[in-house]
Amino acid sequence: MKKLILALAIVFSAGMLTAQTIPNVQLKDASGKTVNTADLVGKGKPVIISFWATWCSPCKRELNNYTEYYEDWQDEFGVELIAVSVDDQRTANRVAPYINSVEWPYTILLDPNRDFGRAMQVNNVPHTFLVDAEGNVVWQNNNYSDGDEEEMYEQLSKL
Amino acid sequence: MKTLRFLITTLMLAPLAVLGQFGGQNSDPGSVTGNVSLIWQSYAEDSLIGAQVPPEQSALNAWANLIYTKGNFSAGVRYEAYQNALLGYPGRFKGQGIAYRFARYRTDQYDVTIGNFYDQLGSGLIFRSYEERYLGVDNAMDGLRVVFRPINGIQLKGIYGRQRLDFDSRLINGEGVVRAADAEVNFNQFKEDWASKKLQVTLGGSFVSRFQTGSQIEKDTLVLEVPENVAAYAGRANIYYGNWNLYAEYVRKINDPNADNDYIYREGEGIFANLSYSKPGFGFNLNGKMVDNMSFRSDRDLLLFDAPINFIPAITKVHTYNLAATLYPYATVIDGETGFNVEVFKKFKRKDLPEGATGFGASMKRFYNAIVGKYGTNVTVNFAAANNIDTTGFSGVEGAVQGYRRNSLGFGDEKFVRDLNVEISRKFSKNFKAKYTFYYLEFNTNTTPVTVDFKGIVYANMHVLELNNRLAKHHSLRTELQTLFTEQDKGDWGTVLFEYSYSPHWFVSVMDQYNFGNEDPDARVHYLFGTIGYINGPHRLAVGYGKRREGIFCVGGVCRAVPASNGFEITFTSSF
Numbered sequence: 001m002k003k004l005i006l007a008l009a010i011v012f013s014a015g016m017l018t019a020q021t022i023p024n025v026q027l028k029d030a031s032g033k034t035v036n037t038a039d040l041v042g043k044g045k046p047v048i049i050s051f052w053a054t055w056c057s058p059c060k061r062e063l064n065n066y067t068e069y070y071e072d073w074q075d076e077f078g079v080e081l082i083a084v085s086v087d088d089q090r091t092a093n094r095v096a097p098y099i100n101s102v103e104w105p106y107t108i109l110l111d112p113n114r115d116f117g118r119a120m121q122v123n124n125v126p127h128t129f130l131v132d133a134e135g136n137v138v139w140q141n142n143n144y145s146d147g148d149e150e151e152m153y154e155q156l157s158k159l
Numbered sequence: 160m161k162t163l164r165f166l167i168t169t170l171m172l173a174p175l176a177v178l179g180q181f182g183g184q185n186s187d188p189g190s191v192t193g194n195v196s197l198i199w200q201s202y203a204e205d206s207l208i209g210a211q212v213p214p215e216q217s218a219l220n221a222w223a224n225l226i227y228t229k230g231n232f233s234a235g236v237r238y239e240a241y242q243n244a245l246l247g248y249p250g251r252f253k254g255q256g257i258a259y260r261f262a263r264y265r266t267d268q269y270d271v272t273i274g275n276f277y278d279q280l281g282s283g284l285i286f287r288s289y290e291e292r293y294l295g296v297d298n299a300m301d302g303l304r305v306v307f308r309p310i311n312g313i314q315l316k317g318i319y320g321r322q323r324l325d326f327d328s329r330l331i332n333g334e335g336v337v338r339a340a341d342a343e344v345n346f347n348q349f350k351e352d353w354a355s356k357k358l359q360v361t362l363g364g365s366f367v368s369r370f371q372t373g374s375q376i377e378k379d380t381l382v383l384e385v386p387e388n389v390a391a392y393a394g395r396a397n398i399y400y401g402n403w404n405l406y407a408e409y410v411r412k413i414n415d416p417n418a419d420n421d422y423i424y425r426e427g428e429g430i431f432a433n434l435s436y437s438k439p440g441f442g443f444n445l446n447g448k449m450v451d452n453m454s455f456r457s458d459r460d461l462l463l464f465d466a467p468i469n470f471i472p473a474i475t476k477v478h479t480y481n482l483a484a485t486l487y488p489y490a491t492v493i494d495g496e497t498g499f500n501v502e503v504f505k506k507f508k509r510k511d512l513p514e515g516a517t518g519f520g521a522s523m524k525r526f527y528n529a530i531v532g533k534y535g536t537n538v539t540v541n542f543a544a545a546n547n548i549d550t551t552g553f554s555g556v557e558g559a560v561q562g563y564r565r566n567s568l569g570f571g572d573e574k575f576v577r578d579l580n581v582e583i584s585r586k587f588s589k590n591f592k593a594k595y596t597f598y599y600l601e602f603n604t605n606t607t608p609v610t611v612d613f614k615g616i617v618y619a620n621m622h623v624l625e626l627n628n629r630l631a632k633h634h635s636l637r638t639e640l641q642t643l644f645t646e647q648d649k650g651d652w653g654t655v656l657f658e659y660s661y662s663p664h665w666f667v668s669v670m671d672q673y674n675f676g677n678e679d680p681d682a683r684v685h686y687l688f689g690t691i692g693y694i695n696g697p698h699r700l701a702v703g704y705g706k707r708r709e710g711i712f713c714v715g716g717v718c719r720a721v722p723a724s725n726g727f728e729i730t731f732t733s734s735f
Contacts, residue, residue: 020190020192020735021190023228023233024265024267031359031399032345032347032359032361032397032399032404033347033354033359034345034348036267054477055477055478055479056479057479057625061627088283088289088470088472089279089282089283089287089470089472090472090473090477091476091477093406093433093435093444093446094444094476094502096404096435096437096442097435097436097437097442097443097444097502097504098442098504099437100402100437100438100439100440100441100442100504101437101440101441101442101504101505101506101537101539102504102506102537103439103440103506112279113277113278113279113287113289114277114289115277118224118277119226120192121192121193121194121224121226121697121734121735122734123194123196123732123734124293124732127697127734139696140696140697140734141663141694141696141697142694142696142697142698142699142732142734143663143666143694143699145635145660145661145662145663145666146627146629146635146637146660146662147629147632147633147634147635147660147662147663148662148663150632150633150662150663151662151663
């Protein structure tokens with residue numbers, strides 16, 4: 001047990017030297033195309049990665065509310081939002097009809113067995129990450145309350 | 160234990176080795192990410208709601224994941240602790256220790272994992288290993304997985320190992336060995352200019368086999384050999400054409416006498432098909448499935464949550480509001496069921512109208528615009544139905560061995576569920592939104608035993624009104640008013656919930672669930688529960704106190720029964 005704690009402590013301290021980056025996982029987008037998650041970030045522009053599900057009310061509230069600000073955020077910061085659905089096979093088929101009916105302008109990825117979520121240390125949804133132009137996670141929020149978009153705007157402004 | 164020592168050594172040495180090179184330029188020490196979750200609950204007795212107190216008076220579930228990544232290499236562990244497990248959590252979670260460990264090397268072409276992993280083939284009808292920690296569901300694989308992509312568009316996968324069954328201060332795997340092979344071809348990846356074609360086609364095929372030593376079973380006067388190797392195979396197609404998408408999967412399993420099917424030798428079969436169409440403002444989804452004797456586990460003698468190799472999703476929508484989600488949640492009847500689900504999504508938008516327009520058409524448009532509002536109105540209609548499969552039972556020896564014959568793909572005569580729900584949401588102003596949902600439910604509590612108070616079909620109507628008010632900058636209030644009316648089971652229910660948020664860090668919520676329509680006046684109880692929460696980025700702490708009804712607790716469509724409780728609950732989650 002002592003060994004384990006020591007190992008964890010060393011790993012932890014070594015790891016803290018670098019920021020969290022985006023792991024590479026192969027996912028499909030809502031139109032069936034294969035996407036490498038690492039290719040989405042580090043392209044000189046900030047990226048918001050938001051984990052959600054069709055059965056998660058606060059997630060949908062968050063992404064629906066963001067649609068009001070998204071155009072402005074894109075103009076001002078060049079940010080792109082990637083909404084990663086963690087719906088499993090029971091509800092994954094609802095993702096495309098739902099996002100189209102509410103007209104989300106985001107890139108949608110499907111993570112049915114949470115490979116990407118697990119690699120990103122997502123415990124539960126909603127969990128939203130802000131990734132800077134170099135691909136480092138600079139802010140995250142494991143919640144959504146009405147008004148969190150103001151916090152998001154402040155964080156985007158800091159980049 | 161050997162693997163564990165190896166892993167700890169690896170984990171220790173990897174960053175140390177890198178630290179040693181720190182003098183050099185461009186040295187990448189790799190990164191460590193992780194998360195921690197804990198749930199602590201105290202128990203007080205309450206005879207009115209049937210809340211029990213375990214001898215230890217409080218319970219704690221906790222776990223932490225740690226992943227070290229350097230370039231293409233990653234390795235990780237999960238430590239779990241149950242001191243003791245929360246009431247209602249499955250009995251297979253005891254003690255503390257390392258429950259999950261892996262090492263993985265992946266490039267775009269190769270992906271090799273040794274140790275534990277989760278994976279899914281196709282829709283999961285033939286193979287899915289996954290976790291839902293908050294429910295105590297975990298059938299992680301323990302073994303080897305190799306993924307190979309020889310050229311763009313082709314993916315081959317091989318899986319070999321055992322599944323997590325139990326945890327008792329150490330990981331205990333199930334008896335059977337699970338072996339799987341899968342091939343998937345995505346034609347549009349073959350050529351660069353095919354990637355943006357209107358027609359996208361992906362085909363796949365899987366083979367899964369379980370080995371478990373077996374002996375003979377006795378049935379009536381018969382002595383039968385059990386098959387030690389049980390094979391299943393599946394084929395799938397996923398086709399996109401413009402706004403259309405068709406997904407279909409067929410699975411077949413050879414004879415597999417097991418505890419779920421009462422040890423009959425009949426082959427299993429399953430069909431799952433989904434057709435959807437969507438365009439801006441509109442979506443349509445039709446889903447059908449038939450599963451016959453498709454329970455597939457890595458141990459033929461186990462039941463319920465234990466060691467399932469495959470996953471058969473329930474046909475109904477996953478409901479999110481408290482009463483709809485926890486009183487009568489539907490789960491697949493594993494022996495066999497036929498069902499379908501149809502759903503339509505529509506956004507009604509304001510129509511343009513020239514100023515000062517007159518006439519009947521113009522006044523109709525004005526009327527329509529007044530109803531849908533400035534921001535438009537979203538409507539979703541969903542209907543699901545499932546019955547048993549259409550079969551004729553055999554008798555005598557044939558009955559003992561083969562069980563029954565299936566006559567068609569259609570419905571049998573026993574109703575499992577009917578679920579109609581209509582959701583209307585409208586934004587009234589920048590600061591006020593409302594959503595109304597109506598549900599009509601027919602629910603068979605014999606085949607989905609979610610209650611002990613009533614056996615038969617529950618007929619229920621539900622109404623839910625959710626209001627979102629933005630009070631001021633950072634301040635918002637969310638209100639839910641819910642009712643459920645039924646003549647059966649525990650009678651009528653009402654739920655009121657207020658959630659006040661001070662963005663981005665704080666929330667307070669109070670919920671009262673009231674069984675006002677219970678025939679027994681003593682059982683007309685209020686279940687009052689309050690929560691206060693603090694969120695700071697990836698860290699989240701919530702403290703709750705109050706009474707919880709016994710019922711079904713679901714996360715993302717998977718449910719477990721939880722007993723009534725009365726006391727404090729503290730939950731903490733964090734990731735870095």
